[in-house]
Amino acid sequence: MYTTDLRTAEEKARDAKLAAPKVEAGEAEFQARIDADEFIEPKDFMPEAYRKTLVRQMSQHAHSEIVGMLPEGGWVTRAPTLKRKIILVAKVQDEAGHGLYIYSAAETLGTSREEMVSQLHSGKAKYSTIFNYPTTSWADVCTIGWLVDGAAITNQIPLCRCSYGPYARAMIRVCKEESFHMRQGYEGLLQMVKGTDEQRRMVQDSFDRWFWPSLMMFGPPDSDSAHSSQNMAWKIKRFSNDELRQRFVDATVPQAEFLGITLPEQVVWNEERGHYDYGDLDWDEFWAVVRGDGACSANRMDARNKALDDGAWVREAATAFAEKQRSRATMIAAE
Numbered sequence: 001m002y003t004t005d006l007r008t009a010e011e012k013a014r015d016a017k018l019a020a021p022k023v024e025a026g027e028a029e030f031q032a033r034i035d036a037d038e039f040i041e042p043k044d045f046m047p048e049a050y051r052k053t054l055v056r057q058m059s060q061h062a063h064s065e066i067v068g069m070l071p072e073g074g075w076v077t078r079a080p081t082l083k084r085k086i087i088l089v090a091k092v093q094d095e096a097g098h099g100l101y102i103y104s105a106a107e108t109l110g111t112s113r114e115e116m117v118s119q120l121h122s123g124k125a126k127y128s129t130i131f132n133y134p135t136t137s138w139a140d141v142c143t144i145g146w147l148v149d150g151a152a153i154t155n156q157i158p159l160c161r162c163s164y165g166p167y168a169r170a171m172i173r174v175c176k177e178e179s180f181h182m183r184q185g186y187e188g189l190l191q192m193v194k195g196t197d198e199q200r201r202m203v204q205d206s207f208d209r210w211f212w213p214s215l216m217m218f219g220p221p222d223s224d225s226a227h228s229s230q231n232m233a234w235k236i237k238r239f240s241n242d243e244l245r246q247r248f249v250d251a252t253v254p255q256a257e258f259l260g261i262t263l264p265e266q267v268v269w270n271e272e273r274g275h276y277d278y279g280d281l282d283w284d285e286f287w288a289v290v291r292g293d294g295a296c297s298a299n300r301m302d303a304r305n306k307a308l309d310d311g312a313w314v315r316e317a318a319t320a321f322a323e324k325q326r327s328r329a330t331m332i333a334a335e
Contacts, residue, residue: 024048034235039165042108050234051109054164056125057236058106059116063127065099067120067300071135072144080138087184088141094177101174105166121305129286130217132294139192139199139206145185147207147214147252149178154248155218158238186255193259200260207261215278216286218245224283249276 266279
């Protein structure tokens with residue numbers, strides 16, 4: 001869900017300097033294939049800047065799927081019914097699958113999964129800012145499905161036509177599952193607003209806290225996104241951050257109204273534009289979370305590092321078993 005360019009201004013300036021205009025042999029033919037809507041495959045020629053951009057974006061996407069398991073995973077034991085628990089377990093498992101799936105696709109670009117995970121744990125690599133917000137009620141679990149996975153779908157459906165073949169194909173399955181997650185979250189909220197006054201208050205409170213951060217998931221305004229034009233020329237992106245954000249707002253507001261949610265006063269229908277206006281977002285808050293100052297930033301990384309340490313014996317056992325299988329196969333072949 002999570003394909004936003006989260007580099008700071010300093011990081012973007014540094015990367016732009018490193019990727020200074022340097023035309024590689026074969027680049028014209030590469031761009032011609034892109035313009036003809038052909039997929040680029042792992043063994044095809046690609047400019048180094050294209051490869052680096054994809055590794056950054058795909059690894060950030062995979063990290064977000066994995067870290068995104070944490071806000072909801074903490075509610076598995078507190079789900080209100082067995083049915084909700086089963087659904088939540090399946091959803092969290094789906095998110096893990098998305099992460100592993102996208103790591104595999106990213107590895108085809110020549111960067112190992114170990115290196116990508118190491119960059120996440122060292123803080124060098126980013127993940128979506130939305131997962132640094134706390135989940136304080138069951139309504140939050142449902143709102144994440146509706147708003148966060150809804151924003152993810154808006155972002156990811158165009159990626160099904162991304163120019164890099166392995167990424168585009170991975171997104172087809174991911175989008176189908178995220179679509180289920182979005183419906184599951186919305187259905188949960190629908191049941192809550194049919195319940196007690198306290199449940200309706202929880203839904204409103206949850207919406208108030210998650211609505212603005214979910215709009216920030218699309219990344220900085222187009223005016224501050226220096227690399228969007230290049231990524232769109234390479235057809236990694238098909239639409240700008242602001243276009244996708246507007247599309248999400250237009251789809252979400254009628255759904256919120258159906259739930260009986262009171263919308264922020266900044267959200268109003270603009271007859272002339274034929275879209276909803278939604279006011280200015282708090283980009284200072286966004287960049288603070290990117291820098292690691294989110295409410296749960298430290299907690300998320302502590303949980304990831306603990307999982308890595310606790311799982312060391314599993315990786316060692318799997319490696320030993322694989323080596324044993326290889327030795328046995330070699331002995332049988334030699335007989």
